[in-house]
Structure formats: C-alpha cells, structure tokens
Amino acid sequence: MLTIANGPIGMLSLDEPACPSPPRTWGEDPHEFAVGLVKKTVVGVSVPDIIYERDHVRGAFIEAARALAAQGCSAITSNCGYSVLYQKDVIEATRLPTVLSSLLLLPAVVAALPPDYQVGIICYDSTCLSDEHLKASWPQAQRSRLNIVGIEGTEAWSKSNSSDAVYEWPLFAKAIENCVEVLMRAERPTGAVIVECCAFGSFVPMIKARMGVPTCDIYDAAKLLLGDAASGIIKI
Structure with a gap:
C-alpha cells in the first residue's frame, strides 16, 4: 500500500549551481507548497548525466529518494522530466506517491x-x-x-x-x-x-x-x- 501522509513534498534536484529563476519555475518558490517543500540534491547527477543516462544515475536517484522518505515527505517529485526513467525505482524504494515528470x-x-x-x-x-x-x-x-x-x-x-x-x-x-x-x-x-x-x-x-x-x-x-x-x- 502506498503511504499517504501530511508531510512536505520531497523534490529530487539535479546537482548544479544555484541560479536565479523566473516565476513559475518548478521547485524554486517554496511558498507554492503549503505543505512544505524539502529539496534533496541527487549528488553527482547534472544535466548531461541524466539526459545521457549515465550508469550512476539510477542509484543516485534511489539513494536521494530514500533520504526524502526518511525526512517524512508525503510524496516525491523531481526537477527534471527525464527522471521519469526512474519513476518505478523511486516508488519501489520509498512506497510514496511519486510524480517525476x-x-x-x-x-x-x-x-x-x-x-x-x-x-x-x-x-x-x-x-x-x-x-x-x-x-x-x-x-x-x-x-x-x-x-x-x-x-x-x-x-x-x-x-x-x-x-x-x-x-x-x-x-x-x-x-x-x-x-x-x-x-x-x-x-x-x-x-x-x-x-x-x-x-x-x-x-x-x-x-x-x-x-x-x-x-x-x-x-x-x-x-x-x-x-x-x-x-x-x-x-x-
């Protein structure tokens, strides 16, 4: 059974430098999330790593997702649509509702x-x-x-x-x-x-x-x- 809780949304974020973003950029404004937002960097995974499906990416996503679940997040999302490739892995690892893309x-x-x-x-x-x-x-x-x-x-x-x-x-x-x-x-x-x-x-x-x-x-x-x-x- 999937876990439904009242905790914050957990966001898997690519490992890249901080950059000012325009309005309506997913995950950049924590005030958009009344339940709260917890961001977790997927260490070692930048844009080229995920779009070129490098070998370490899957394990890094699973590890980061488990860390979000351990922090009491009620659901998991990400800030990269290509992470849909790891949708099932994250669900299996966390048992949380997950929308990565x-x-x-x-x-x-x-x-x-x-x-x-x-x-x-x-x-x-x-x-x-x-x-x-x-x-x-x-x-x-x-x-x-x-x-x-x-x-x-x-x-x-x-x-x-x-x-x-x-x-x-x-x-x-x-x-x-x-x-x-x-x-x-x-x-x-x-x-x-x-x-x-x-x-x-x-x-x-x-x-x-x-x-x-x-x-x-x-x-x-x-x-x-x-x-x-x-x-x-x-x-x-």
Whole structure:
C-alpha cells in the first residue's frame, strides 16, 4: 500500500549551481507548497548525466529518494522530466506517491485526441528522449502520435548542458519560441502540448497563447496525479 501522509513534498534536484529563476519555475518558490517543500540534491547527477543516462544515475536517484522518505515527505517529485526513467525505482524504494515528470500525462492526453492529431512534446533535448523514457510514461507508446521538439543545438542548451550549468533565460525564451514555431508548421495538427523540462515552466503561458491548445507541465501532472498529497500546491 502506498503511504499517504501530511508531510512536505520531497523534490529530487539535479546537482548544479544555484541560479536565479523566473516565476513559475518548478521547485524554486517554496511558498507554492503549503505543505512544505524539502529539496534533496541527487549528488553527482547534472544535466548531461541524466539526459545521457549515465550508469550512476539510477542509484543516485534511489539513494536521494530514500533520504526524502526518511525526512517524512508525503510524496516525491523531481526537477527534471527525464527522471521519469526512474519513476518505478523511486516508488519501489520509498512506497510514496511519486510524480517525476509531466510525461506521465501522455496516455491521458493522447487518448483525449482524435487519431489524426499529435501531442507536441517540448523538451530539453529531443535526441535524448528515448523509447525507454516514453515507455516509462506510456507503456503503449506510439511515436507516430507524438511530435517531439527540443532546444538542442541552441546557445541556451550549450550553456546549460554542463555540470556547471548556466541558465540565461532570454536565450531559453528564444529557443522555446523556435520549438513552438516548429510545432505550428507541422504537417499534422497538434492537439495538445506537454512541456517536459521543469525549467520551462515560466514559458508555459506563452506556449499556450501561441499554440491555442491545452498545454501541460509538471505543475499539472503533480496536481492531478499526486491527489491529496499535492493539495498544497498553488497553481500559478
């Protein structure tokens, strides 16, 4: 049986330098969590470690998740959508409700759309969003129903894809706007968008306004899938 408690939300955070973040960046404003927020660094796991699925990442996530459970957290989340690959590992290790990625919304979003519509996924690096990531979110994953775009190759990506990551938000805005343009020019219509990267939260209103379709991110996934455990999260 899963544990349902009244403790804080536990967040597994990548090991990278602190950086000022814009509003609506997941986990950066503890006031968004009325039940409290406990952040735990996943030691030795930076952006390149997780997107390239390096061998030590799984064990580091499990160890950090167990530490959060030991601190009395009522549910577990993370600040990187690629950590969906470790969703089952974290649940098995902690027995706590766990939502590590907005990608967990994929089955419901795809099922809600006509078969000729695609779900757009805006992610950090589309070349690293593997079949394993998709199946961890959606066991019957069909890439034909998805249009996956990312910011790889941009200046924003180059500066942040490092253990000494630098986040220059105007560069991210430009890169994400380019992703939106790609989705809007797609041959098949986009019926909804899922934003994978937790660092893209402040750009969700822009994406939604430009695309004119439902746009979901980690805030939506946590509120929907954690239920009572996430009742303290304030939607911005």
